Amino acid sequence: MTRKKFSLLAALLAAALVLAACPQPTPVVETVKETVVVTQVVTQTEEVVVTPTPVPPVQGGVWVEGSSADATILNPILASDSASFDVLGWFFPSLLGQDPFSGAIVPTEMAESWDVSEDGLVWTFHLQDGVMWSDGEQVTADDFKFTYDAIGSDLVETPRKANLDNIESIEVLDPLTIQVTYGEVKCDALNNLGLGWLPSHLYAADYSDVMDSPLNETPTVSAGPFIFNEWIRDDNSTVLRNDNYWKGAPHMDGWIYKIVPDPGARLAQLQTGELDLIGVQPEQLTTIQLDSNLSLHKFKDDGYSYIGLNQANPENPQAGQDEEGNLIEQDPHPILSDLAVRQAIAHALDYDAIISRVYLGQGYQIASNVLPAVEWAHDPSLQPYAFDTEKAAQILDDAGWTDSDGDGVRECNGCATAAAGAALTIRLQTNAGNTTREDLGALVQDQLNGIGFDIQFEAIEFGTLVGELLGQTFDMVIIGWTGLGTDPNDDSFWHSKFDTPGSGFNFVSYQNARIDELLEQAVSVPGCATEDRAPFYHEIQQIIHDDIPYVFVTGSVGNTGYSKKFNGINPGPWSFYHNIETWSLAQ
Amino acid sequence: MTVAQADSPALAALAADPKLQRKPRTYWSMALQSLRRDLVTLIAMGFLTIMAVLALLAPAIAKSIGVGPNDTNPDNAFQQPYLGPYIQWRTGQDPATAPLMLGKSGGVPHWLGTDQLGRDQFVRLLYGGRVSLGIAFAAAALTLILGVTVGTVAGFFGSVVDDLIMWFINTTVSIPGIYLLIIVTATFKPNPITLTLFLGLLGWFGTARLIRGNVFKVRALDFVLAARSIGSRNARIMFQHVIPNSLPIIIVNAAIDIGSLILAESALSFLGLGVQPPTATWGSMLNRARNLIFLRDPETGASLALHLLSVPGLLITVTVLSLYLIGDGLRDALDPMMKNIR
Numbered sequence: 001m002t003r004k005k006f007s008l009l010a011a012l013l014a015a016a017l018v019l020a021a022c023p024q025p026t027p028v029v030e031t032v033k034e035t036v037v038v039t040q041v042v043t044q045t046e047e048v049v050v051t052p053t054p055v056p057p058v059q060g061g062v063w064v065e066g067s068s069a070d071a072t073i074l075n076p077i078l079a080s081d082s083a084s085f086d087v088l089g090w091f092f093p094s095l096l097g098q099d100p101f102s103g104a105i106v107p108t109e110m111a112e113s114w115d116v117s118e119d120g121l122v123w124t125f126h127l128q129d130g131v132m133w134s135d136g137e138q139v140t141a142d143d144f145k146f147t148y149d150a151i152g153s154d155l156v157e158t159p160r161k162a163n164l165d166n167i168e169s170i171e172v173l174d175p176l177t178i179q180v181t182y183g184e185v186k187c188d189a190l191n192n193l194g195l196g197w198l199p200s201h202l203y204a205a206d207y208s209d210v211m212d213s214p215l216n217e218t219p220t221v222s223a224g225p226f227i228f229n230e231w232i233r234d235d236n237s238t239v240l241r242n243d244n245y246w247k248g249a250p251h252m253d254g255w256i257y258k259i260v261p262d263p264g265a266r267l268a269q270l271q272t273g274e275l276d277l278i279g280v281q282p283e284q285l286t287t288i289q290l291d292s293n294l295s296l297h298k299f300k301d302d303g304y305s306y307i308g309l310n311q312a313n314p315e316n317p318q319a320g321q322d323e324e325g326n327l328i329e330q331d332p333h334p335i336l337s338d339l340a341v342r343q344a345i346a347h348a349l350d351y352d353a354i355i356s357r358v359y360l361g362q363g364y365q366i367a368s369n370v371l372p373a374v375e376w377a378h379d380p381s382l383q384p385y386a387f388d389t390e391k392a393a394q395i396l397d398d399a400g401w402t403d404s405d406g407d408g409v410r411e412c413n414g415c416a417t418a419a420a421g422a423a424l425t426i427r428l429q430t431n432a433g434n435t436t437r438e439d440l441g442a443l444v445q446d447q448l449n450g451i452g453f454d455i456q457f458e459a460i461e462f463g464t465l466v467g468e469l470l471g472q473t474f475d476m477v478i479i480g481w482t483g484l485g486t487d488p489n490d491d492s493f494w495h496s497k498f499d500t501p502g503s504g505f506n507f508v509s510y511q512n513a514r515i516d517e518l519l520e521q522a523v524s525v526p527g528c529a530t531e532d533r534a535p536f537y538h539e540i541q542q543i544i545h546d547d548i549p550y551v552f553v554t555g556s557v558g559n560t561g562y563s564k565k566f567n568g569i570n571p572g573p574w575s576f577y578h579n580i581e582t583w584s585l586a587q
Numbered sequence: 588m589t590v591a592q593a594d595s596p597a598l599a600a601l602a603a604d605p606k607l608q609r610k611p612r613t614y615w616s617m618a619l620q621s622l623r624r625d626l627v628t629l630i631a632m633g634f635l636t637i638m639a640v641l642a643l644l645a646p647a648i649a650k651s652i653g654v655g656p657n658d659t660n661p662d663n664a665f666q667q668p669y670l671g672p673y674i675q676w677r678t679g680q681d682p683a684t685a686p687l688m689l690g691k692s693g694g695v696p697h698w699l700g701t702d703q704l705g706r707d708q709f710v711r712l713l714y715g716g717r718v719s720l721g722i723a724f725a726a727a728a729l730t731l732i733l734g735v736t737v738g739t740v741a742g743f744f745g746s747v748v749d750d751l752i753m754w755f756i757n758t759t760v761s762i763p764g765i766y767l768l769i770i771v772t773a774t775f776k777p778n779p780i781t782l783t784l785f786l787g788l789l790g791w792f793g794t795a796r797l798i799r800g801n802v803f804k805v806r807a808l809d810f811v812l813a814a815r816s817i818g819s820r821n822a823r824i825m826f827q828h829v830i831p832n833s834l835p836i837i838i839v840n841a842a843i844d845i846g847s848l849i850l851a852e853s854a855l856s857f858l859g860l861g862v863q864p865p866t867a868t869w870g871s872m873l874n875r876a877r878n879l880i881f882l883r884d885p886e887t888g889a890s891l892a893l894h895l896l897s898v899p900g901l902l903i904t905v906t907v908l909s910l911y912l913i914g915d916g917l918r919d920a921l922d923p924m925m926k927n928i929r
Contacts, residue, residue: 025676027689286883353661432863435875442865443704446659459863
């Protein structure tokens with residue numbers, strides 16, 4: 001009996017082992033078609049042809065947006081989270097509009113035009129006449145001044161204090177004219193004037209009630225397309241049509257912001273029609289595409305993922321500048337300060353595979369630091385690094401990184417930066433729990449090891465990673481930037497004055513005097529015309545591309561799934577709702 | 588004591604009858620015999636042995652298949668398990684699919700398919716088994732050593748020692764175990780060794796309580812009194828009488844413990860707090876697959892990643908179930924009171 005059992009066991013074991021050595025069919029390579037999950041990023045502009053209808057647009061209908069998080073406060077100068085702005089954005093007028101497609105600043109909101117002085121320091125804005133708060137008061141320059149003075153007041157605690165940086169004075173010349181004077185020309189500062197205006201006639205003139213006004217919870221007065229109706233925390237917010245909206249009253253009755261924390265539940269509710277709009281997770285895309293009642297808005301977002309390459313020795317982090325602003329010479333990284341190594345890494349990664357597999361098609365290769373979403377500053381002629389392992393290996397061979405002992409890992413045999421015989425061993429880190437980055441790390445490790453690197457990949461807790469990052473004690477890191485906004489100025493990533501171990505965002509210790517100079521010039525062009533600033537950004541992109549302080553992996557893509565129940569929807573990458581007052585129910 | 592030395596010739600004849608002669612049955616041989624009749628437990632033991640052997644042989648198996656656990660092949664991501672098409676090819680039902688799959692994978696048979704990076708799931712499961720089973724067994728051993736030592740000491744000496752130990756255990760046990768683990772693993776970066784230590788050091792309280800109770804019972808039995816009366820020392824009584832008589836409980840407890848530890852490791856990995864990628868564990872594989880269940884083929888609408896969710900999930904379930912069944916079977920076999928004597 002025992003023997004029987006043992007032989008059974010042995011047979012099972014043998015079967016399992018033999019499985020690996022079974023006779024195999026001859027492999028056939030399929031050449032007919034290739035199924036790739038998603039390969040192409042649909043560009044943002046979709047021309048929507050509005051058929052001329054003789055009948056007036058249908059009135060009524062409600063649009064329900066699903067969100068994972070609820071708003072926290074409905075005051076435009078106190079809020080700092082995107083959910084709050086999703087709701088409060090309906091109520092408060094702002095000075096400057098933003099082109100929903102290019103991100104450029106345009107005179108579509110309160111400022112209908114503006115003049116700039118010769119030296120670029122004094123800006124005079126002329127306001128729209130006849131814009132009314134829903135309680136009958138007119139929206140005037142005083143509201144703007146009140147709002148920005150409130151930000152500066154000691155009685156108001158707000159994360160927006162930096163919006164006043166560099167502003168010397170704000171003056172009201174007449175109820176419809178505002179004059180803003182700057183201390184020095186700083187082109188990206190114009191974005192700081194875009195906050196929503198408070199209705200000054202409802203607040204105490206000394207700003208004492210800004211922090212705890214009931215209006216922060218129930219902003220009953222509106223100058224936007226909708227008027228606040230109700231906010232049930234962690235459940236929903238409701239807003240109703242403003243019949244006196246100055247751009248024309250919306251056709252729809254109202255808009256609801258509904259909190260549904262689980263992404264799967266959001267998708268299900270979109271399909272059943274309980275929700276009309278959700279942000280879509282990459283793995284949910286196919287479901288949306290296969291549903292004939294739903295549309296997908298796919299857009300290039302203002303963020304990117306990259307592999308940061310520490311240019312300085314992680315054992316000896318140093319600041320980039322001394323107190324007088326002179327460059328401090330860095331202790332170079334023994335391996336990554338070698339441009340050949342950085343070029344080899346840039347050529348060794350299969351970007352198409354990374355985007356289609358790791359990012360599930362939700363990305364696009366980028367060549368440098370300015371994204372195509374900032375259309376005017378982006379240099380489309382710059383080509384991203386191509387995947388070419390032979391070239392990568394050749395670069396390493398030529399630079400003196402060869403595998404002399406045959407263990408599969410290259411050593412320094414005459415390389416420029418490391419000690420002779422040092423192995424090409426580099427740490428690669430990312431934050432644990434971000435499965436996309438963990439997958440990317442596993443792939444990068446395998447692909448770089450394939451050409452003779454010895455990559456030691458680990459996923460560590462986010463707080464620890466940020467500590468290593470800002471402390472500049474890492475070698476290579478997989479991380480990303482999000483929310484870069486509409487201005488291309490990203491000096492905090494590259495300028496040597498932001499190379500401050502422990503806090504600065506130039507944690508790769510990138511140091512290039514020409515880049516410092518260009519970054520400063522690009523934001524101090526008098527008048528700040530985009531066509532004058534663009535050449536500086538083009539040169540910056542070229543240099544960053546050539547120097548490879550970052551290996552740019554992919555630009556982010558955003559996805560919005562929405563119902564087809566309204567006509568006239570024309571989403572842009574910077575705004576989904578920019579023309580909501582013209583939407584009307586589909587028949 | 589023995590009947591063979593009886594005075595009566597009739598009894599002597601009876602004793603000499605070979606039909607009635609049989610080996611004296613010890614406690615352990617009886618346990619073994621009852622185990623042999625328990626098919627469910629034997630199957631569970633067989634499954635676990637196979638899993639353990641396969642996990643131990645993982646490098647050799649990976650080599651014979653021709654792919655490592657972290658070898659990526661993005662062009663062949665989400666390949667479905669090769670096992671089905673291979674059987675159909677062998678039986679001649681479908682001569683086309685298997686060669687095509689091999690062609691796509693570069694000649695490597697991915698028996699259980701590939702994951703989102705084109706890594707072989709079978710090989711990763713084997714390597715994951717090394718980590719998951721290794722951690723569970725090592726942590727269980729640690730639990731056992733600590734639990735048995737502390738439990739025996741508490742139960743044997745009683746009074747103040749027992750009060751102190753039980754006070755400590757009761758205090759610690761009143762903190763929910765999984766939260767304690769989450770706090771510890773979130774604070775310290777876990778690798779397989781530290782995770783084993785965490786699980787072991789936080790897992791012995793129950794075992795200690797169980798052993799203590801049993802030691803109380805054994806300590807009061809007559810043979811312990813007898814040993815004491817002939818002057819045996821505490822250590823001798825403990826090792827000769829108390830611990831051997833607690834062995835059934837210890838063994839049963841160990842089997843169930845290992846199962847719970849595999850689940851704990853999976854739960855931590857599932858929360859992203861276990862052993863960190865790219866090292867595969869069953870829990871982390873399951874965790875990664877969870878995000879992919881919505882993923883579908885844009886042309887056919889077929890789910891792409893079901894095999895990545897079902898196989899590790901099934902493996903964890905069956906392994907833990909096996910351990911529980913073994914624990915249950917061992918209890919039946921080792922407890923004389925529950926024995927169904929035939």
